[in-house]
């Protein structure tokens with residue numbers, strides 16, 4: 001009994017930081033609709049800044065002042081990020097801002113490395129709260145009790161702010177309809193900035209307040225990310241009490257997990273989430289997302305067309321050049337180009353569900369890494385011949401996508417995205433923690449291809465054939481009736497249903513197919529490297545693909561390919577420098593700000609402006625009688641998006 | 647008070663308003679009439695800058711509105727009541743009104759929660775209820791009340807009579823007439839000529855985004871062919 005109580009208390013204490021960070025994320029998302037991936041970075045900064053302040057501010061007062069000041073400092077950093085990075089891209093298409101927050105993660109990582117060095121720092125203990133108390137004969141740190149006592153006050157303060165003050169009313173109103181709030185005379189820009197300040201401050205406070213328990217290190221940004229997503233999703237997006245309850249639930253379970261199931265602590269969290277979402281798809285306290293937000297008037301999308309003759313020739317020349325690479329290129333260039341092709345295939349598979357299907361998956365690495373692990377496990381344990389393992393990898397990854405897709409399909413929008421991320425993390429933690437079977441952190445090694453492929457040039461051709469083949473297959477499916485059904489489900493689920501398309505099933509199949517293709521790229525990857533580590537399943541890997549798609553341009557497959565190739569080459573080049581993350585992060589941020597339609601979209605706009613390319617819609621705007629024309633125009637677009645190409 | 651000059655507005659590449667010009671004097675109540683899709687809503691949105699006119703100018707008491715963000719347009723004294731109402735369904739009636747609250751303005755009547763509850767007794771009874779629990783008519787009243795909390799100099803009302811019961815429409819007429827007595831300028835878009843006639847001094851008819859008629863109701867009655875052509879009477 002005593003142990004039980006002590007463990008519950010530890011869990012409650014651990015929940016404090018988690019709740020602070022998660023509630024900040026939830027607030028920011030509610031108002032700005034931005035999934036702030038840099039939130040973990042704010043948390044990390046809070047910890048480091050708090051640590052530095054505690055070195056100079058003495059005593060009990062100094063400790064708590066440091067915590068508060070660290071929170072405020074991170075709040076100010078959040079404001080800088082919001083004003084410099086996010087404001088210029090609020091008008092960009094949905095979720096594009098996400099990419100900017102990736103850039104911020106990279107920049108903050110290197111700035112933290114520069115400022116505080118690579119070593120973990122041990123958090124100072126809180127003056128006056130150093131010892132333990134015995135509760136039912138079990139030792140409980142005094143600091144834990146302090147955290148348990150403080151958290152409800154913070155929860156109440158936040159609740160009061162949101163539920164009872166004018167600012168809170170405006171925030172809640174903006175969560176529902178920003179444009180209307182603006183039309184009523186409220187400057188949304190400052191409301192956004194204010195919310196960002198508050199959210200970042202909460203994350204910073206969370207980082208500083210957990211110092212005596214956890215210290216600070218450079219990995220804590222990514223480490224907390226999955227946990228706060230889980231908390232927000234379990235609690236229900238935008239619900240403060242929900243975030244608190246979920247944080248407590250996760251933390252308490254985690255403490256028990258450490259005691260009774262030490263092998264499964266990471267997995268446990270995701271299992272809980274999956275169970276909760278099966279019962280309540282929008283979280284414990286969440287409400288169904290209101291579909292059809294106001295004020296999102298965008299230009300209608302261009303219909304995708306079969307490639308013209310010029311494009312075909314260009315692609316053929318490109319493939320020919322790739323095929324000739326071994327003749328004139330070094331073996332290093334072949335290895336690098338193979339990496340690029342593998343990555344492009346992976347990105348293209350994500351583009352299939354994201355661009356065509358409108359399903360934003362944050363966890364696509366699960367299928368890339370999943371494919372790699374399937375092949376590696378088959379080879380390691382069953383001595384499966386490489387050729388068979390290679391073919392089974394996409395099957396395995398596709399199966400995983402089939403199951404996960406089924407579980408996620410009932411959700412939409414950002415809930416869907418979070419859930420895919422959580423499942424990817426589940427897979428990652430399984431691989432990471434089930435060391436006897438998967439090798440854990442040490443990975444699986446000695447996974448080489450068969451004799452006939454086991455040198456650079458043959459494997460390069462192998463990659464070329466399957467990589468390009470996979471991409472062409474994706475393209476082919478996109479232009480098949482299945483591809484039309486998929487786009488129809490994205491553009492107007494209701495209309496698609498009315499024409500007899502089972503939209504959920506179409507999307508589910510597309511998700512499975514994309515997973516299988518990602519698995520194929522994973523299989524190509526594992527045999528080219530000869531090994532696989534859990535990093536291939538990580539959030540960061542999923543992010544890579546997302547960055548590429550958003551930067552390249554969500555609308556076109558070529559965008560994904562061009563983006564994929566650029567990022568992979570840029571990384572190869574930049575990683576030779578010490579602070580490459582900073583550079584890459586800044587590049588990403590600048591591209592986002594300067595080319596909010598993605599690289600390919602912006603290039604096309606530019607080409608249209610200087611007259612290289614014809615604007616395909618220009619004939620519409622010449623017609624007069626505007627109202628009639630406008631109606632015809634919108635109707636035509638819906639039709640074009642869904643019709644079958646001749 | 648409002649001078650719309652040569653305004654062209656677009657949604658993407660589709661031109662909706664075509665060289666639209668009209669003016670509205672202080673204290674006037676003007677009705678913009680036209681069929682579905684004529685461009686009435688777009689006209690009001692172009693004044694409010696929720697749709698940014700590509701060319702032309704919208705002057706309000708000597709201030710150019712084109713190019714201002716909507717919140718600044720609201721700050722100079724325009725109150726916008728959208729056609730789809732767009733009340734905040736998760737907020738209570740009182741909270742909805744709080745969102746619209748702006749500091750008092752010189753030379754215009756000042757509204758408070760109490761005054762507005764007097765005007766809309768139905769809302770008063772349900773002040774603690776959330777927006778989503780309201781009927782269509784109550785929602786319409788709430789949008790007007792919410793906008794009045796900003797003490798506007800000029801009210802832009804988009805189809806206030808749409809989709810509400812005749813009894814409520816009558817109440818709405820009364821409300822607008824009371825607002826009018828306070829010498830507030832009102833621009834309302836309508837398809838319902840009968841309703842417009844009861845409250846407005848003047849009619850502007852648009853069709854296909856162009857102005858087809860501008861004059862008093864007596865003048866309009868003298869030209870039945872115009873009514874025939876541009877209004878679904």
Ligand SMILES: Nc1ncnc2c1ncn2[C@@H]1O[C@H](COP(=O)(O)OP(=O)(O)OP(=O)(O)O)[C@@H](O)[C@H]1O
Nearest residue numbers: 297627630631657662681682683684685686687688
């Ligand atoms: N968001 C939009 N995107 C593209 N076209 C639009 C959009 N909103 C309106 N339109 C088109 O603009 C034209 C004018 O619309 P508007 O809403 O101004 O008409 P209205 O006179 O208010 O009609 P109603 O009486 O039905 O409210 C219509 O042809 C409509 O199809």
Ligand SMILES: [Mg+2]
Nearest residue numbers: 686687688729
């Ligand atoms: Mg309208």
